[in-house]
Amino acid sequence: MTAGALARRGFGDAARAVRLLADCGLAPERHAAVVGELGAAPDPDQALLGLARLLECCAEPDELLDALCSDPDLSARLVKVLGASSALTDHLVRHPGDWRELRGADAARAPDPDALRAGMLHIVGADPNADAPAAAEKVDDPAGPAHALRVAYHRRVLRLAGRDLTGAADLETVGAELADLAAAVLDAALAIARADDPEQAALCRMAVIGMGKCGGRELNYVSDVDVVFVAEPVDGVEDDQAAMRAAARLAAETMRIPSETGPEGTLWQVDAALRPEGKNGPLVRPLAGHVSYYRRWAKTWEFQALLKARPIAGDAALGAAYAEAIEPMVWQAAGRDNFVDDVQSMRRRVVAHIPPAESEREIKLSRGGLRDIEFSVQLLQLVHGRSDPALRSGNTLAALDSLSARGYVGRDDAGGLADAYRFLRRVEHLLQLNRLRRTHLLPDPDSADGAEQLRRLGRAMGYGANPVTEFMSAWRRVAAEVRRLHEKLFYRPLLHAVARLPEGEQRLTLEQAGERLSALGFADPSGALRHLEALTSGVSRRAAIQRTLLPVMLGWFSDAPDPDAGLLGFRKVSEALGGTPWYLRLLRDDVRVAERMAWVLGTSRYVTELLLRAPEAVAVLADDADLVQRPTHALEAEADAALRRHGTAENAVAAVRALRRRELLRTALADLLGVSPVAAVGDALTAITAVTIEAALRTARARVADQRGEEPQTRLCVVGMGRFGGRELTYASDADVVFVHEPLPGADPVAATETADAIVRELRRLLEMPAHDPPLLLDADLRPEGRSGAMVRTLDSYAAYYRRWSSTWESQALLRAAPVAGDAEVGERFTAIIDPMRYPEGGVEDAQVLEIRKLKARMEAERLPRGADPAMHTKLGRGGLSDVEWVAQLLQLRHAHDVPGLRTTGTLEALRVAVEHGLLDAEDGATLEAAWCLAARVRGAIMLVRGKPSDSIPKPLRDQAILAGALGYRDDDEEEGAVGRMVQDYRQATRRARAVMERVFYDD
Structure with missing residues (x-):
């Protein structure tokens, strides 16, 4: 076969392909089908090179060649694997006989989960039927049971990849089998841990709870396997603490085995960060400890994570008891006071974690990515699953099917979202298969290597003529569709509940719409529904445009500190502008104006009142x-x-x-x-x-x-x-x-x-x-x-x-x-x-300085309002505006006659000049300036938020949350939250300023 013919079949380096075919003994007239398979591989050059390496390592290369010619299924599976995964090619080179894993009836069907578990336990010499299986000291592999386990795992992945790449296994099957395989590996790793320390193993029984994609039976080829450990003392052991210490050792060893790097590489990382208290909490807790934590301390995002929790390894009875105790709490999470804040902070954390340089290539976290789908489905489950047990599935596609079947999502929309999910997950799988490394990032099309990887990816996805262009176009279409469906699934049905809309689209009852509005952060769902009805009812052009705008704007209102006030303000502004044609056209055509309007109306009563006096001023938001x-x-x-x-x-x-x-x-x-x-x-x-x-x-x-x-x-x-x-x-x-x-x-x-x-x-x-x-x-x-x-x-x-x-x-x-x-x-x-x-010559006299100091002390004692917290009063409180200004003014009274630069009416300018002339330490000056600016910002924000003046940070938590939002704080910190960080920043800045003030103001 000529180089030109091979180039037409898709080989990039046709001259090398000719040589490799000859070296492999592949004659075009005898092995035309095999050459055809190579040309159809995701990367023909990589597949041919991998086959040459494999044949070179095989003890009987002719057997493999004959098998490839006589078994089209084997040929398709092996070549597809070689062309898609350099990591599995390396495995085959290390273990040449494993090509047989792709041959025969077993290679064509999915294994039973119990069979997978039994197989992995047998590999390490453990009895699958034992209550607490323990590995044998000696196994067939001279490198030990852990090495044998890794080899066996890759054999199973090899077999699965063969079915996956040839279309014999769909996405659901692949994700489920990978999750079951991970569970079997953890059971075998636990058996090894028991064998390594039998005395500790005798003290406790332990269950491994799968979380995330493993718990939902939708695992990737390479993903962190999220777990939680629960343990109890075995009958007869009275020392609970000793049992928990033993369980912690077993858990740590169980995590180490799959995560350890060796000749077979790392399987995946085992991540226990979703346990109570996260990385700061104990690795293992008893069941009562888990229940107590989730009842008293857990945040909503933790219940969202528990939505996928499933016992996967270890003591089955203990795992079942854990599920029975925890599951009811998951479905009450949407009724918690902090539900909205936690959900919104979860969304913001996802977006915040995307590096800007990668946002356009991130298929998991970016807008229109997998997280959008998963978040939409999980939030709908949490909102409606309280009253509808049919929605309580940890699997994304299964849950989406249930949401559709029960009428919460339209069939067409559910189908579109499911198709998008399958597309994105398949892309994710193919990206990870190449090197068996965790990634969700598309290659950079502007680099030579990235373009080649995209070509391989596009061919694996089935795009032929121009795989890079066709794949990128398809991905962008899918991302745009996910964004559209995300908005439609969660927001548009709210309008269907209150307005006369086209038939055939999904409707919610008013009760369901209220639940969904509560989940978005509206404190008065019934009031919000009335506003929506007023804005969208009727057949006018204005109502039609509002029905188009509001599904998107509701999401922005929910991101604002006070969604109820935002929607009410929007209704009033819209009614005030009446049929003004430019207003709705501006919102429809300039997304920035609509987004900004939702934010400021949901943040500031002051702005809302000003805007209602002249609604046409909304136009300034455009630029x-x-x-x-x-x-x-x-x-x-x-x-x-x-x-x-x-x-x-x-x-x-x-x-x-x-x-x-x-x-x-x-x-x-x-x-x-x-x-x-x-x-x-x-x-x-x-x-x-x-x-x-x-x-x-x-x-x-x-x-x-x-x-x-x-x-x-x-x-x-x-x-x-x-x-x-x-x-x-x-x-x-x-x-x-x-x-x-x-x-x-x-x-x-x-x-x-x-x-x-x-x-x-x-x-x-x-x-x-x-x-x-x-x-x-x-x-x-x-x-x-x-x-x-x-x-x-x-x-x-x-x-x-x-x-x-x-x-x-x-x-x-x-x-x-x-x-x-x-x-x-x-x-x-x-x-x-x-x-x-x-600016007196010689500065103020000592007696005058003493008078000023007394006046300052008396002002603090007498003018601070009764009941006000001195640490939270922006004007007269400790380290507040007054403290900083009196320091600056005393420096002016003392030195402005001799330092003309101090003859200014501005506080910050006076501080800067004092620093320049050595009258104030630079660090002290910076401390005072920072406190003054923060106190001024907070004081201004209080007026903006409340619409009326106040010098004190409000005490009610809701008011503090709105104030924090106005100041730019977001709930992207799981530990403190926006309010906690705002208060901490303010207290820290003013405390430092107070220390400087007391030292400088009272220093003779």
Whole structure:
């Protein structure tokens, strides 16, 4: 046969193939069928090379050649194995006589599980009929029973692969036989362990519980075999602890034998991490210990894992007792308080564990992969299996059949998902067969070796003309179908329960729909059903689009911290926008907008309230560029246009307040979606507040001038104080201000002050008047003499007051004073007056420092709300905002006269300058900055989540969970969870900051 003919048959290196055929003694005229089989192998070159190696090692190569010619079934099985698995080829080279395992009637049929167990026990010299089989000291294999067991295992895998690759065994058969084979190996390994330490074995009886794919009888060729060990003392043994220690030794040895690397390689790893308490828990527990743990401590994901639990080896009676005790608890898991959080965290952990570089080639964990199918089926089982025992199967395909037969999944959908599952599992099997290594990653098509592996995979899957392209196209189609069916199976039937939809599609009863909504995290399923009915009922185009959107959006709502609030907010926004055509088109055509909308509505009452005031603002979610803080000059220009556009003062300022509301929403959205850091939030809120006050001040001045018939004979400036002056405003902050004016030359000072006071009263009225948009409250309590003092003072009055009467606390307050609106020249002159007060030459005196420290201590003792936890109060609590700010302000009072960089109103900038000039240790500065930023974030998030201000982290766990979600914490940590890590991070940061504060603030 020529090289060209072999190339046409699929050989990549046809010239070498010609030589190898000759070396093997394969003549085309005599062995045409064998050559044909080689050409049809997944990798013809690998198959031919493997056959040449095997013939070279065979004692009777002619016998093998004759058998290949006379037995087409043998030829097909052997060549397919050689062309698909280099690992099994290596086994055949080590054990040339094992080609006979692929010959005859036994090679064509699946073995009985009991026969597999008996065979493996016989291999190690154990009696299958004994209550506790123990291996013999000597077996036929001189290398010992463990080596004999590994060889026997690979023989069985060889036989199974022959049937699998030729289509004589379907996926269900392959998975079941591999699971049964693993169980038989574990029984034989346990027999070896008993023989190695008979005294320990005599103390206990032990059962091995299969978990995961082994428990579900759907094991891969190479997969970790998940197990749990349960043991009891044998009758007559009274020392329970000694029995448990003995069982632990037996279990460890049982795990070691299949996992150990030797001449035959490693079979697979035995993983006991699914046991109670995971890797931190004891390897073996008595039955009562298991039951106690699952009743008191287990999380939902552990019951989800137990869904597949099945006794597979060891003491059968003890295994049955374990199953009987544990199974009822599994099917009550969906009713647990933490069911939703655990299920959602499980989903997030799966996605989080995919390396970004591999996400597009991962067939198990990626979107549209095996985990999507398994998660969908298991979640439906847990939700509906409580009341329907027919769904309680540990096998994915069997459970899917039951879900379909019982009406929870449509037949076509179940069939589509089952086909996708079989496709993906077959791909997984073929990937693992090549080298008998655990993998779920497709080869990289951009590399030469990866392309060759994909070619072999595609040919093994049955794609001929262009195997790489055809296989990759098929895989992408399957992944897309899995994603579609995942959404449809779990979410769309909820709409079927409440809306009039096409006949022939699966429907749920209202009770079943409620159960499913509970599983998604909705605390009020009946309310959620009412919202769905309102959104999707009817035959309008809007209802039709909502029915398309909601199956996807329900999943996003369930990922939000408060799904109920999210769905309610979505209903209100949708109703407010009515038939606006662009709204639903935007959600339908831009998946990012819909996903973001579900998240923010399910996270923030503050955002929901703002959005309901102007639902059209939802359009800003389409582009991150629309969420970025707008330049101040652009805001000023828009405010000017609003003032010119409206005739009355009330309407003009209402338009400016609408501008403010829109910018508040933009800032809050950017904050929630992680587009803006804390400092940018404060800057944005300060900027829009200043622009709003400036526009309102101009309107108030014009209004007073119109009322009095003359231009005011004074110039007025609004000075920001506190967080406003420091450009650190939060969503909950009032605007702390003082008002200063300067009469025009020749004007009557008394009349000018009356006019300024009238302007201020009108300014506050316009900003606080009832309107559609949130008011802007101006707080002037930091003015001289506080609430008892005049609302407005002249520059001379301020100068006289500060020169004669001001206190140390007022100097401290003035550190954050900055002109924000009104006459700029008056603002500059006011700044010149207060600079000597806040940046005193030589720094503050010791007596003043003592006064500041006493004031700080008194504030902590008196102003902290009754019942508030000092460790959880973001403003006045230990290590909170106040602690950090007072440290920065004391450094400014002491050193700002000599260090001009400290003459800033911003807390973080003051800390950074202090570090630069050696006034504060760099590590201390970083600690204070981290605590301040975290406390500011938490304080802002509390307002976003609750829609009303609070300085304390809420105590109810549900509120804390929503807050943690808003801050970006996810339940992907099994031990702590999002709330635990949020609280831990906050306590840790503030505890460190408090230590720095006490050392720096009180250090002389």
